[in-house]
Amino acid sequence: MKKLIRNSSLLIIVFLVSCSDYLSVTPQGKVIPETDEEFASLIHRHINNIEGGDDMFVIGNFESIIQYESFADNFDANVKVGSIPAYAGDKINSRQYNFRSYFEIIRDCNIVIENILYRGTELSDKTCAAAYALKGICYYNMIREYCEACEPGKDQLGLPIVDHFNMEDMPSRESLAKTIEHTAEWLNRSIAYDIKDRFFLITADASKAYLARLKFWAGDWSGVVTLCEELLTNADYQLADIATYQDMIQSKNGWGKEIIIRSHINNNSDIDWYYASYIKDLKTRPVSAALAGLFEDDKENDIRYAISYDKKRQNLKNLSGKVRGSELVLMLAESYYHLNDYDNAIDRLNYLRRNRIKDVEDYTLETLPETDETSLIKNDAKGNPLTPLLTAIFNERRKELYAEGDRWFELKRNGCPEMWVINNGLKYTTHKYLYTAPLYKGDVDLNKNLIQNEGYTD
Amino acid sequence: MKNNILPDKKILRREIKGIIMIVLLAVCHSCDYNELPPKTDDASTGYRLPKGEVPTAADLDTQTALKKEYNDAVK
Numbered sequence: 001m002k003k004l005i006r007n008s009s010l011l012i013i014v015f016l017v018s019c020s021d022y023l024s025v026t027p028q029g030k031v032i033p034e035t036d037e038e039f040a041s042l043i044h045r046h047i048n049n050i051e052g053g054d055d056m057f058v059i060g061n062f063e064s065i066i067q068y069e070s071f072a073d074n075f076d077a078n079v080k081v082g083s084i085p086a087y088a089g090d091k092i093n094s095r096q097y098n099f100r101s102y103f104e105i106i107r108d109c110n111i112v113i114e115n116i117l118y119r120g121t122e123l124s125d126k127t128c129a130a131a132y133a134l135k136g137i138c139y140y141n142m143i144r145e146y147c148e149a150c151e152p153g154k155d156q157l158g159l160p161i162v163d164h165f166n167m168e169d170m171p172s173r174e175s176l177a178k179t180i181e182h183t184a185e186w187l188n189r190s191i192a193y194d195i196k197d198r199f200f201l202i203t204a205d206a207s208k209a210y211l212a213r214l215k216f217w218a219g220d221w222s223g224v225v226t227l228c229e230e231l232l233t234n235a236d237y238q239l240a241d242i243a244t245y246q247d248m249i250q251s252k253n254g255w256g257k258e259i260i261i262r263s264h265i266n267n268n269s270d271i272d273w274y275y276a277s278y279i280k281d282l283k284t285r286p287v288s289a290a291l292a293g294l295f296e297d298d299k300e301n302d303i304r305y306a307i308s309y310d311k312k313r314q315n316l317k318n319l320s321g322k323v324r325g326s327e328l329v330l331m332l333a334e335s336y337y338h339l340n341d342y343d344n345a346i347d348r349l350n351y352l353r354r355n356r357i358k359d360v361e362d363y364t365l366e367t368l369p370e371t372d373e374t375s376l377i378k379n380d381a382k383g384n385p386l387t388p389l390l391t392a393i394f395n396e397r398r399k400e401l402y403a404e405g406d407r408w409f410e411l412k413r414n415g416c417p418e419m420w421v422i423n424n425g426l427k428y429t430t431h432k433y434l435y436t437a438p439l440y441k442g443d444v445d446l447n448k449n450l451i452q453n454e455g456y457t458d
Numbered sequence: 459m460k461n462n463i464l465p466d467k468k469i470l471r472r473e474i475k476g477i478i479m480i481v482l483l484a485v486c487h488s489c490d491y492n493e494l495p496p497k498t499d500d501a502s503t504g505y506r507l508p509k510g511e512v513p514t515a516a517d518l519d520t521q522t523a524l525k526k527e528y529n530d531a532v533k
Contacts, residue, residue, distance in 0.1 A: 009477045078521045079528045093504040312532045426510025456505045
C-alpha cells in the first residue's frame with residue numbers, strides 16, 4: 001500500500017510538471033477567434049484606429065501627413081527646418097520599422113479571410129470585404145513607400161505576397177507588376193461585396209477610389225478613367241463648390257461633400273493633445289516660395305489660398321487622411337493627357353478651377369501658362385519633358401492637395417528629383433534611393449530570400 | 459499487531475514533505491520553451507543615416523537668398 005501511494009504520488013508529480021509547452025501552438029494569454037463577432041473584432045481594432053485618428057498606415061493621419069510633407073518641397077527647410085524631420089534621410093529607420101506595422105494589419109486580414117470567407121453570414125461577408133480592402137490599401141501604400149516608382153518595361157522589385165498567416169514562411173519579393181496585380185485583385189474582391197454602409201468604414205466606392213489610385217500609380221491611364229468617371233457620377237463625390245469648400249477641408253471630424261473616405265472622424269480626446277502638438281510643429285517650417293508663387297495670380301479669388309497658410313506662410317489647413325473627388329478629377333485630367341485626349345484633360349482641369357477660383361477664365365490649349373524652368377519636376381511619369389498642359393495639371397494638383405501628404409509621392413512618381421537642405425551647417429541631399437524606403441532590417445537579416453532596397457548600409 | 463494498510467504517521471509526513479519538495483523543485487526547473495527565434499547580441503537593428511556634406515559657397519548663397527525672400531515676403 002505504501003508503495004502504491006508513493007508510486008501514485010510520483011506519477012502525479014510527473015503529470016503536473018512535465019514539459020508540454022513546446023507542443024502547444026496556442027499563444028499564451030490570447031483568445032483564438034471562433035465566432036463571426038470575434039473575427040470581426042480583429043478588423044474593428046484597425047477601423048477604430050482609423051476613425052480615432054491614430055492610424056498612420058491605412059488612410060493615414062496628421063502624423064503621417066506631416067512626415068511626408070517634411071520630406072517634400074511644399075515647406076522650405078532651407079528657410080527654417082523647425083520641429084519636423086529635416087528631410088527623408090532622417091527617418092530611414094522609422095520607415096523601415098513601419099514595414100512591420102503594415103504586415104501586422106495584413107496578418108489580421110489574412111486570419112479573417114482564411115477562417116470565415118465561406119461562412120456566408122452578413123457579418124462574415126462584411127468582415128471579409130473590409131479585410132480585403134484593408135489588405136489592398138496596405139499593399140498600395142507599401143508599393144508607393146517600399147518599391148521604386150513604376151517604369152514601364154523595366155523589371156522592378158515588388159513586395160512579398162503574404163496570403164496566409166504562417167510564422168515559418170520565408171517569402172521572397174515578387175515583381176512589382178505581380179504585386180500590383182495581386183493588390184488590384186484584393187481590392188476587386190472587396191468591391192465585389194458591394195458594401196454601401198460604413199459599418200467597417202470602407203465602402204465599395206472607397207475600395208474603387210483606392211483601385212483608381214493604384215492604377216494611376218501604375219500608369220494604367222484607361223483603368224483610371226473608367227473608375228474615376230464611374231465614381232464621379234455619384235453626386236456626393238462631385239466637387240465641393242467655393243461656398244462649401246472651406247467647411248469640407250477644415251472640418252476636424254466631419255464628413256463633407258466630395259469626401260469618399262477619411263480618417264479621424266471621432267472626436268477622441270486622447271488624440272487632441274497629440275494632434276495639437278503636431279499641428280504646432282508643422283507651423284515651425286514655412287511654406288516654400290515656389291508653392292506661394294502658384295497662388296500669386298489668383299490670390300484674392302482662390303479659396304484654397306485663404307485656408308492653406310497665413311501671412312507668415314505658416315500652415316492653416318486641417319490635416320486628415322482622405323480620398324476625395326478633387327483627386328479623382330486631377331487623376332482624370334492627367335490620365336486623359338497621357339491618353340492624348342487633351343480636350344477632356346483641359347475640361348477636367350477647368351471643372352476643378354471653376355469650383356476653386358471665383359470668376360476664373362477657363363484655360364484653352366492656347367492660353368495655358370508656359371512651363372516653369374525652375375520647377376523641381378522636369379519629366380513626367382513616362383519620362384517625357386513637361387508641357388504647358390501637364391504643368392498646369394501638376395500646379396493645380398499641388399495647390400489642391402497641399403498638406404495632404406501627396407507631394408512627396410508626386411515627386412517620386414515624376415522622376416524622383418534630387419533636392420537638398422542645409423541643417424546644422426551640413427548639406428543633406430534627398431538622393432533618388434531615399435524615395436524608396438528600406439524594408440524592415442530584422443526581416444531581411446532573418447530571411448535570405450528578401451532583397452533589401454539599394455542604398456542602405458548597416 | 460501493526461496495521462499494514464495505513465502507513466506510520468511519521469513516515470507519511472516524511473513522504474508528504476518529500477513529495478512537496480520534489481514538486482517545488484520540478485516546478486522551478488520545468489521546461490520553459492522559448493518561442494522566440496535565436497538572436498545574436500551583436501546584430502544591428504538600424505541603418506546608417508546618410509552623412510552630410512560641407513555646403514559649397516553657392517549652396518550657402520542659395521540658402522541665404524531663400525531666407526531673404528521669405529523675410530521680405532512676410533514683413
